[in-house]
Amino acid sequence: MLNLKLEFEQMIKELNSQSQQEVYKLRVLTAESPILFAGIDTVNMNRQLYIDLGFEPWEPDQLKALPKWRGLSIKIEYYEKLALLKGHHYLVLRQESEHGTDIFEVVLQNVVDHLITRDQNESVFTVVYKVLDRWRVFFQKGGYRKLTEEQQRGLFGELWYIQDWLNRFPTAPPLIIEQWEGPTSGRIDFKHSNRGVEIKTAINKLTKTIKISNENQLRLTNAVSSIYLYVCFIEPSKTHGVSLHALVNEVRNQIASRSDRMLLKFNDLLEDLRFKEEDYTDDFFFVDKVEVYEAATNFPRILQEDLPKGISHVSYSIDLTHCMEFERDVDEVFDL
Incomplete structure (x- = not known):
């Protein structure tokens, strides 16, 4: 361009x-x-x-x-x-x-x-x-801003998922970018048809705990009838792994080779986050493994109807060691 x-x-x-x-x-x-x-x-x-x-x-x-x-x-x-x-x-x-x-x-x-x-x-x-x-x-909104450590981990996980998708479909148009709703505060990070993929990052792989931001995040509806959790187990580092700056450029280069229009949308979404990539060159993340869970009907969750009247905007944590029956093969989340 x-x-x-x-x-x-x-x-x-x-x-x-x-x-x-x-x-x-x-x-x-x-x-x-x-x-x-x-x-x-x-x-x-x-x-x-x-x-x-x-x-x-x-x-x-x-x-x-x-x-x-x-x-x-x-x-x-x-x-x-x-x-x-x-x-x-x-x-x-x-x-x-x-x-x-x-x-x-x-x-x-x-x-x-x-x-x-x-x-x-x-x-x-x-x-x-x-x-x-x-x-x-x-x-x-004040121009560029530095993301919090939690926000950096969240963005890293979403970018890791995009790169995973691009690597699995090397000749396909990068329509994954059109499905990315995380930067625009969508309820689900990625949505395609009636299926959603929510990206989570976990630091301590021994406790395997992820955070759910509110009582509506894992709600199943006619519009989103299935939700998968794509969980990246990552370890922050000052010396090893991949920086946000490097990962953004890797993803950008892969998109650029396939679609100028999707590259423009990708850059726009980063601007929506007020993300200035030069600020993220010194901190690294090492991805230990990725696990996928299907947040099916009986998956442990808090829904709005479970809360007492007057209570809302409830965040909570889920211990994935108690969710083994819902674990799926990583390939399943990419089967369209």
């Missing part, structure tokens, strides 16, 4: 080698609709993205509706001639702060990726709105 950061770096190199600088440095990114240009304000080196709208501008209400935040300006500008295009209107996203260039490049990269991979029946306005709205929520 197009690497916008490298495009900006190349533009800056070209500017530094020129004896006479332009006011704006532009670079064509795509030759297909919508045609995109990367731009740099040569005075302050702020980044810009130009999105070709054709001969007709958007309605004022559309421009006004686009999500915004401090440091971003959005305008529609008309150019008699920009490159080989005459009389076109452009949506221009401009960096208005000298700080935060790295994250602004990530935002623009996300906009470009979604525009390049958009469905033909999806309008440019819809795509831009969705992307900017996700980033507005991201900044409202």
Whole structure:
């Protein structure tokens, strides 16, 4: 996929080698609709993205509706001639702060990726709105954050399951990413058809205890009539195993070789978690083994109807040593 950061770096190199600088440095990114240009304000080196709208501008209400935040300006500008295009209107996203260039490049990269991979029946306005709205929520929540140790273990387990799936189906489209609901606070981490897979991690393999977050997590319904627990027994380490940073890159590379669209969704889900992978290079996890349990009707669990009136949001632990009758072969969880 197009690497916008490298495009900006190349533009800056070209500017530094020129004896006479332009006011704006532009670079064509795509030759297909919508045609995109990367731009740099040569005075302050702020980044810009130009999105070709054709001969007709958007309605004022559309421009006004686009999500915004401090440091971003959005305008529609008309150019008699920009490159080989005459009389076109452009949506221009401009960096208005000298700080935060790295994250602004990530935002623009996300906009470009979604525009390049958009469905033909999806309008440019819809795509831009969705992307900017996700980033507005991201900044409202405070931007990137460091996951707690428990959250790191949970994400590691979900990524380990994704990698396991990708390894078992090396030629299949990576539709497992469409089934991943963990980052969006879904009740079940992975859901396909009417079956759910909940990922759990356990540190002490002797006690084999897992945590259930609430009384609805293992509820069987018409929509989710079977639930499997994919349990990773892991050991944290400072020297051995796989870091979250490395595992994310391994999974990303496998997805990238199969589907640009699924790669984009994978990256979006990580952004939803406010996950900055560079923060997770020093801690490692060693996976000792994986076990699978079917949370069938008689599986030990607490349900809402079991609780006294007025009691809710109950978390509890399950000792898997008492659940041997529900243990299944690991292959079963991947049989669709």
